[in-house]
Amino acid sequence: MRSVLKHNQQKRLVISLFLFLIFTLTIKAQEGDPTKGKELFNANCAACHQLENRLVGPPLKKIGEKRDQKWLIKWIKDSQALINSGDKDAIAIFEEYNKIPMLAFPNLSDQDVIDILSYTDTDQMLGADGKPIDEAYLNGKKVFQVNCAACHKLEKKLIGPPLGNISDKRQMPWLKSFIKDSQAMIKSGDKDAVAIYEEYQKVLMLPFPQLTEKEIEDVIHYTTVGDNEESIQLDAEMDNADLELYRKWIVRFVIALISLILIIIILSTKNLLLKFLSIAMIVLGLTYYAFSWLLQIGVDDGYQPIQPIAFSHKIHSGDNKINCQYCHSSAKHSKTSEIPSVNVCMNCHKSISEYKGILYDGYDKAFYDGEIQKIYDAVGWDKANAKYKENFVQKPIQWIRVHNLADFAYFNHAQHVTAGKVECKTCHGPVEEMQEVSQFAPLTMGWCVDCHRTTEVSMATNDYYEEIHKALAKKLGTEKVTVAQMGGLECGKCHH
Amino acid sequence: MASDKKYWKSVEELKAYSPLIEKLRNDEFVEEIPIDEFLGNKENLDNSSTTRRDFLKYVGFTTVAASVAACEGPVIKSIPYVIKPEQVVPGVADFYATTMADGYDFASILVKVREGRPIKIEPNKLAGGSTNARVQASVLSLYDNHRLKEPKAYDKVIDWNEVDEQIVSKLNDLKSNGKEIVFLTGTLASPSTESLIAKFKEKFGNVRHVQYDAVSESGAVDAFEEMYGVRALPNYDFSKVKTVVSFGADFLGDWQGGGFEADFAKTRVPKDGKMSRHIQFEANLTLSGANSDKRVLAKPSEQAFALINLYNKLTGNNLPSKKTTIDAEVEKAAKQLKSSGKNAVVVCGINDKNLQLITLAINKFLSSEVVDVVVTRNMRQGNDAEVIDLVADMYAGKVGALFMYQTNPVYTMPISANFKEALKKVVLSVSFSMNDHETASVSNFALPTPHYLESWGDVSIKNGSFSLMQPTINPLFNTNQFQDCLLRWIGSEETYYDYLKKYWESNILIGAAWSQTLHDGFLNKQPKQLTSFKAVDLSTSAQEIAKDFSNKGFELCFYTKTGMGDGQMANNPWLQEFPDPITRTSWDNYVTISDVDAKKLGLQNFNVSNGALNGSKVNLTIFTNELKDVPVYIQPGQAVGTIGLALGYGRTKGMKEDMMTGINAYSLYNDFKSFQEVTIEKTEGIHEFACVQLHHTMMGRDIIKETTLSTFNDSSIDPSDTWNKTTKVSMDHKAVAASSVTLWDNHDTTIGHHFNLSIDLNACTGCGACVIACHAENNVPVVGKVEVRNSRDMHWLRIDRYYSSDMNDEVAETMDLGVLDKFNQMEVPSGNPEVAFQPVMCQHCNNAPCETVCPVAATTHGHQGQNQMTYNRCVGTRYCANNCPYKVRRFNWFKYKENDEFDFHMNDDLGRMVLNPDVVVRSRGVMEKCSMCIQKTQLSILQAKNEGRVVADGEFQTACSSACSSNAIVFGDVNDKTSQVAKLVEDQRAYHLLDAIGTKPNVVYQVKVRNTNES
DSSP: OHHHHHHHHHHHHHHHHHHHHHHHHSOSOOOOOHHHHHHHIIIIITTTOOSSSOSSSOOOTTHHHHSOHHHHHHHHHOHHHHHHTTOHHHHHHHHHTTTOOOOOOTTSOHHHHHHHHHHHHOOSEEOTTSSEEOHHHHHHHHHIIIIITTTOOSSSOSSSOOOTTHHHHSOHHHHHHHHHOHHHHHHTTOHHHHHHHHHTTTOOOOOOTTSOHHHHHHHHHHHHHOOOHHHHHHHHHHHHHHHHHHHHHHHHHHHHHHHHHHHHHHHHOOOHHHHHHHHHHHHHHHHHHHHHHHHTTTOOTTOOOOOSSOOOHIIIIIISOOOHHHHSGGGGTSSSOOOOOHHHHHHHHTTOOSOOSOOOTTOOHHHHHHHHHHHHHHHTEETTTTEEOTTOOOOOOOEEOSOOOOTTOOOOHHIIIIISOOOHHHHHOOGGGOSSOOOOSOOOHHHHHHHHHHOBOOOTTOGGGHHHHHHHHHHHTSSOOBTGGGTTTOHHHHOO | OOOOOOOOSOGGGGSSOOHHHHHHHHOSSSSOOOTHHHHOOHHHHHHOOOOHHHHHHHHHHHHHHHHHHHTSOOOOEEOOOSSOOTTOOTTSOEEEEEEEESSSOEEEEEEEEETTEEEEEEEOGGGTOOOOHHHHHHHHHHTOTTBOOSOEETTEEOOHHHHHHHHHHHHHHHHHHTOEEEEEESOOOOHHHHHHHHHHHHHHSSEEEEEOOSSOOHHHHHHHHHHHSSSSEEEEOGGGOSEEEEESOOTTTTGGGOOOHHHHHHHHSOBTTBOOEEEEEESSOOHHHHHOSEEEEOOHHHHHHHHHHHHHHHHOOOOOOOOOTTHHHHHHHHHHHHHHGGGEEEEEOSOOHHHHHHHHHHHHHTTOSSEEEEEEEOSOOOOHHHHHHHHHHHHTTOEEEEEEESOOHHHHSTTHHHHHHHHHTSSEEEEEESBOOTTGGGSSEEEEOOOGGGOOEEEEEETTEEEEEOOSSOOSSSOOOHHHHHHHHTTOOOOHHHHHHHHHIIIIITTSOHHHHHHHSEEEOOOOOOOOOOOOOHHHHHHHHHHHTOOOSEEEEEEEOTTTTTSTTTTOHHHHHSOOTTTOEESOOOEEEOHHHHHHHTOOEEEOTTSOEEEEEEEEEETTEEEEEEEEEEOTTOOTTEEEEEESOOOOSSSOGGGOOSOOGGGGOGGGOSEEEEEEEEEEEEEEOEESOOOOSOTTOOSSOEEEHHHHHOTTSOGGGTTTOOOEEEETTEEEEGGGOOSSOOOOOSSSOOEEEEEETTTOOOOOHHHHHHHHHTTOOOOOHHHHHTTOOOOSSEEEEEEOBSOOHHHHHHHTOOHHHHHHHHTSBOSSOOEEEEEEOOOOOSSOHHHHHOTTOOEEEOTTSOEEEOGGGOOOOOHHHHHOTTOOOEEOOSOOSSOSSOOSGGGSTTGGGGSOTTSOOOOTTOEEOOOOSHHHHHHHHHHHHHHTSOOOTTTOOOHHHHHOTTSOEEEEETTSTTSHHHHHHHSTTEEOTTGGGOOOOSEEEEOEEEOOOOO
16 A cells, blocks of 8 residues: 555656756747637636636636746646645645545646636637637627618618728718718718708608717627628528418418409300309318318427526527537436436536526526526525535426326337437427427327338347248348338327 | 007006106106206296397307407426436436335335336235235325325414424423333334334333234234244245145235245146145235135134134144044145145134144144245234223323324224223324324314325344335425434434434444445345244144134125225225226225125125116124124125125225225224124115126137146147137138137238237136326326226226036037026026136237227227227217227326316326326326336337437336236237247247137236146
């Protein structure tokens, strides 16, 4: 026992000496790279540290300003050694944080540490892609959408002129005063202002005295940068949807026209056959509509209830790429896929108490942080001190069920997920793109049966199917066996 | 040509004036139609100003409003745990090993728990456990809404702290006064509880513990104690039996705690041409008698002397006795016992110490290997003499405090009023109980105890074997265990769990791990040799018998029903609706009487227009004790001069009114004697029975095929021509098996699984555990007595019972009887019939008649052989039930959950917790039937698929097959040629029910073989 300990100490000594040598070689390192630093921070530090809040360890925002860089490098690489060496600051921290020693990171090079520090010390916000978030841009976009989008677009004329790169055409002070009160400017006889007024059919632009200078600057910044690709795509989709709507209206119009003609025929003609045929057509048409209306009763695809927490699958599953079955863990074992209990949320949200990702749909950071707080309220987590409150009565979160199968239909997730190896999104759709989950599939029996008819059972790697597959392949004369051929259409298998 | 011929509708019309005819002519409905019942108050209706137009407007409006409102779906919440327990996966069942011990039933079981709710009991086969109907049903008693939910003192609800304070102060008072403290309990058989009572004694000094079994086996226990020095019962290994002779012992039922049927069944299936021989001398027709090879009718008083005669015959001794009418049979039995050597055994069911001594002596003389005096059984420890002493002491005011646990003496004591009076003289009476029953309601303190599924505990069912009881759910109500209370009252800080664990670690485990034992539920150790044989003078016993058994009048024999036991689970609707295996009657107890005696006394059983059974009533008197208006059931096979009456009915407190059925027979249970001399007197009134089988005999049909062992062993005959005859039809002028001719296209069941169920009529004792297991697994509703009378019972699995008749084709020929006379007489069962049981569930026909007639294809056939019933597709035409030759389909005439009419467990939130979430609760107007537990077979397949392996034999189980302790019901996949069921289907005894109609069922029966060899 004793010899092992000695051996370890020796080893440690050698390593520190070696590291120290490297340290002296690279002491004049270049500037840190905050993007790389963020990656390293997330990989190594984020389990115990946050920028703003105390977690297991202290918050690290601007830590480079508090401590000497050399000291930090020593501390990160082997804090225990530093404490043992009697460093005052080191001991003070050790005492303050309940004598939990920080893990040693000998694997980090000096450059790595500098990168991390450049990340912790930067003022810029970084997006999920590691690039700095342009706050002015985001804010500007938001203000634009709330105030300007009713009359302006970036690229096209709407009621007002297109605003893309407006700062190339006009000066900032002019823009500010025009936005705050265009009417006053026109009255004052400003040439440009009057010209625009004339050009746009003398429709007055609403005054926006409530906007601050900063907000106007942000809006102009946004118009200069323009929309990123994603939102352009979104716009295109919107246009497609418009087109779809037009088509629908055209169809409706045609149907109405035909009905009108038929009615006129019925009323005017004396040809009995024609009359009969017209009536028959109307009756058939009405029956068709009545049936299609009846058939959609109880079919709720698109059902998107408002949940008690604005939980975004896009953020969790899309941006952060959390596997579906991390939270819905019983899907592989059980008939139910299980709404995760709050302790599963807390696995991550113990350390993620605020939202730093992309802001969607005009929500701000405070909103998302508030939603995270709802988990803490349910489970009684004291964010500031990073521990559970004592004697707290925990209460479950009452989610609204989105996928409601009738009670008389038995569905088993494990059958599909584990035995059938069906992807979650086959039935649940692109959940990773949904802010709030909506029902993707109609969940009708016809929908189930269609899939059972066409889906091939993957039998190759499962011993259960060995004999059955041989026999079936012989009987059917094909290697491919569908669920239906395995008996997947039998009533009693799902209705018992 | 027109004729003016007049057709008379009835003879009445021939009379010049008949008021009846007049009435019939004028009124379409002779009786006034009771429209008030559904329209409410007739007077109001007449005065109502609502016109027809208004009415139509209302109807229109409500229809539209209802349909508009229905368009919006309900919002369903999904509420997960806050902190999910690690072992719980929603949707996946957990199984916990525990032990049931309620003083009457003791069983090692596995409890199926879904999302924290126990929903099903399975036998713990690892521990050799088996379940009967009551054990299977006990899970529903957990969710009984009539349980005692709060502690009560002097009829007021108080909290546990006050209970502790008041009782401890009273105990201290009693201690200083030197008054006696008594524990009156049922059989505990719990080592840790007994040690706790000993600790209590250390603290409070003057403490006595009296054990009391409501249905006494004290005679047997006393006898064993006298002969072997230990207060216990011998164990019997019936798997070694070659010949068993029983004197009134229902050893396939609840005799001495029961649980022998599994071993005995092993000897009943002919193997290498051999099977055991079972001779039964009895008065009531019991399960054992029904399954015996030879049944001899004898009054208990005759049985007693026959037993002595048997002793004399075997040993050559000459104990004083009397001649009996059955001595010839005794002589034959003696011969067979002798020839079976060490594999012979005699058992006796009369609760009398002297008779039990003689029985023990016979077995000792036979050196029977069946009897095990080392591994003794602790399931019955009641001591009648001590109980009688206690009541006397209570009456004399000598008892300071009485703690009652697992006992309900006010209900079960013979002269209950005396006990109540005695109880009043006790300073402090405390009843620990699950419900506010007869005793709890008259005790000072009524303290609620948890159900065994919410409790910790231990049981030593047999010497050397120990089982643990563990909670499978958090306590539902504000209950405390008896043991926890004792610990608090002796001033200990420990919980019973700590105490139990410590006790086991220092006394029982010794080397074994606690967690492993808890996981297994039991621990078997080398039994300690506690007994030592001591010779007993039997001549005094014989003299006492001569004195005690000198009855002259009618003899009343008490018995317990398979469904109700001693009556503590009377508030369990499953058990109330469970038809008695012998009488096939539910919701009742009654006097069973022989046809001969019934005729003498003018007693009748008759069927009314809807087929339901009605019967006369009698008054029973023993000395001054009278039991009035007891219904009479005429029982074939009841010994003349005797009547039977079941204990366990007639409860009146702490339960639903619907469940307060029958009459309390304990009131006649004088001196805890299992038979009494009684006088019977017919009284006015007719009783309505809820009997599910109206026909007694098979009328000469081959519904149950039966043969004798010698015929079975005769290799010179072809079974298919003789004892397992297949019906032949002519095709292309050749005789071929009826099942080979078909109009149908066969289903291809060769690929994948093909499920078959084999039922061995030799092993089936008719115990009915499968009926309750099916009830629990498949959410079968309880319909109540009235609906059972209407033949609307919902059991998916029934056990038909058939009696033999004295009339058959040969007899009719020799007597030269006409067909009508023959069939009329065939309907009448013999006075001492041979009995056979046949469990019948959906036969899952490969060519199913029900499938072809369903207009909406709601019942279809699966590739795995199951006939599937799709409830949501059914529109309730009931064609299928009409076309089913086996009559196994059940129709939901009403909605049995959330309704106003049928207030059973499905009608309250608590009772619904027992429902199996994998099976739909059917609504009104749909047909239902046995699904061959498709939810279980599908689950086994899924588990195999998920684990990437084939399904092993034995993995496929139905609820009935896994509950069957005698292994009569075997389920499996016949496409797996190595499986047990595949072999059984090919067995020469296998046959299909009504094979002539060519339905090709997936259920096969094994021909019943009786061992009629008399030497």
